[in-house]
Amino acid sequence: MSAFHEEIDVDRTPEDVWAFVIDPSHMPEWQLSAVSAEQLDEGPLGVGSRLRITRHVGSRDMPMTMEFTEYDPPHAWGMRGIDGPVRGNVHGRITPLDDGRRSHLTMDLDFEGHGIGKVLLPLVVRPQVRKELPRNEQLLKDKLEHTAA
Structure with missing residues (x-):
């Protein structure tokens, strides 16, 4: 079981959801803490x-x-952090709804602390993620549903 688990339904096809979520250039658009991604x-x-x-x-x-x-x-992706004091482990799954016209998105997220990350994790990271993750999913849903296909 992951530390954080979120699920949302999106009025877009799995292919549309996939294309947006997996593209690193979109990450700062729907993840509040993401400054940049490449x-x-x-x-x-x-x-x-x-x-x-x-x-x-x-x-x-x-x-x-x-x-x-x-x-x-x-359908699915997984990522793991390979450097830094706090390393994330992410798993996402997109399930088609309504004959593929809509999507159900599930995301699981957990972390490992290394060095100072062992201190940062409970004091800073987990509380920030607890507040941010539901907002991120709402941003993602809004972006996907209000952007032309």
């Missing part, structure tokens, strides 16, 4: 691809590298 390697995204994500955590901007551990368009 792919670090050449070619299409897939298992093993790495992203550099800078997040505003507490009063600091913290860069971190995430690696795709699962990549199954337009």
Whole structure:
């Protein structure tokens, strides 16, 4: 069981949801703590691809590298943090609804603390995520439902 679990229904196809969620350039549009995100390697995204994500955590901007551990368009993805004091583990799943006209999005998120991250995790990171994650999902839903296909 993950530390954080969120689910939403979105009035967009699984392919539309996938295209938006998986594109690193959109991350700052729907994740409040994301300052920037970029792919670090050449070619299409897939298992093993790495992203550099800078997040505003507490009063600091913290860069971190995430690696795709699962990549199954337009159904599921997984990522794990591979550096930094706080390393996230993310799993997302998109399930079609109404013959594929709508989508059910599930996201699970947990963290590992390394070094100072063991202190930051309970004091700063988890409380911030607890507040932010439901808002992120609402932002994502609003972006997807109010953007032309």
